[in-house]
Amino acid sequence: MTTAKARREEIYRLATTAGLTSVEELSQRFNVTASTIRRDLALLNDEGKLARTYGGALAIGAHPEASLRQRIGEAFEEKQAIAQWAAAQVQPGESILLDGGSTVGALAHALRTHGNLTVTTPALNTVQELADSSGINVDCLGGRLRSVSQTFVGPLAEAALERMTFDRVFLGADAVTHDDGICEADQTQTRLKELMARRGAKVYVLADSSKLGRRPFHAWVRLPLPWTLVTDAAADADQVALFEGAGVQVRVVSLDRPARLGGLADEEEAS
Template sequence: MTTDRLNARERRRAIVDLAWTDGRAGVGQLALHFGVTESTIRRDLALLTSEGRLARTYGGAMAHGHAPETPLGQRSREAFRQKQAIAAWAAEQIGPDETVLLDAGTTTGQLARELRDRDRLTVVTIGLTVLNELAEADGVEVLCLGGRLRHISQGLVGPFAEAALERITADRAFLGADAVTVEHGICEANLDQTRLKEMMMARAGRVYVLADASKLGRRPFHAWARMPATWTLVTDDGAPLDEVERFRAAGVDVIVTSTEVAAAT
């Protein structure tokens, strides 16, 4: 059967087969392969993701269990404006004299950049991106939790970081995520990361998960951080409305930021 004769159900089945064969399928590649528009493919991928048959990625989808952990340098180039918009909103929530926990990652690195001109602020972090952004921020007191460096994520994990975290509390915690779902919480490649995220959430008065649209509903790995009863998801305006509503229906406070505003800024 040729691809131009496939109906929608057959096309979606073929998309899943391609993702399992190649590990990942891009929107443009799939549109060309099946002779349909990219909008049609995006709708296919949204449905397949909601059914749990694929995991969304930035610009496409992949089969569950096929996701390699992406180096931080590569992730810093993905969804850049979306991360800027998310970081700008997050920075506005932080008041003077607060102590905030910043996770490792590219979006929290953007948040640290937004905080460089602040005074009377304490930032506690496990992320090298955060440390680099605040290295010359004289008005910000920076505390590093220490621990074992995960080179691929440029984050510190392990018992040293956990022991230091047990000795502090914070007004707010801003966490990154490889993915986030309504059912399971934050998905990461490593159990040490999920344990530390859970501890950070327990030590903070308010919890925010900073996740661009490509990370919603995905299950690329098998390590999960359980969420507290109350938390806020901060995403961008590329997030599928049905996915946003699923989080809200579960009692999650969802903030959708504007990438147009970030681009103009």
């Protein structure tokens, strides 16, 4: 009898060589139930080896999902500048929702000295950043932990969100496009982000310029307008134009003056 570990290794090999593989095909091949295959796929997904799609699994291949630890050092200065700008938007007394990811984690760090805030998050790094910050109440969304992203996802987190609303929601992204929205490696994570966006009066996507216009995975978060893309000054002008043409507000942050907008007025000042 094939062990669970050997079965998952074979599933990964099949997905890598054959591409999309359905749950039904895998169930028949290994003579196990569909629910067993779905658990295998969930584990492979959590390890960042496969990106799940409806009814099957798609091998990530040349675009593996980087772990949170790996992403922290990427585009470090750009993420810090974006985080500083985002922190400047937060007002005392607000209730805000912070997504997972390295850029939103940098925002959590920037908020450590703020007071009179309520922060809700599914992300372990944000909890760690704000755990000892006086004046900040931290609410955690529970659920199933995705080890690769260090965030909680699933029905428990989704159910908690249905009972909350927020002044501002800050979302991270593996990539983002003007037409399809946020690109992620995992369907459960996209579902949670969609719910997050619906619960906020103002929604921001924090994405450094390297993420604009890319499509590394096959799971998407469609965002209802209006929402604001916050990126850095290296953003391609054509990409910025595409987002603006689609009705997205774009804030381009300069590295030399992190809280300054790249050519657009601050929304708080403009309102």
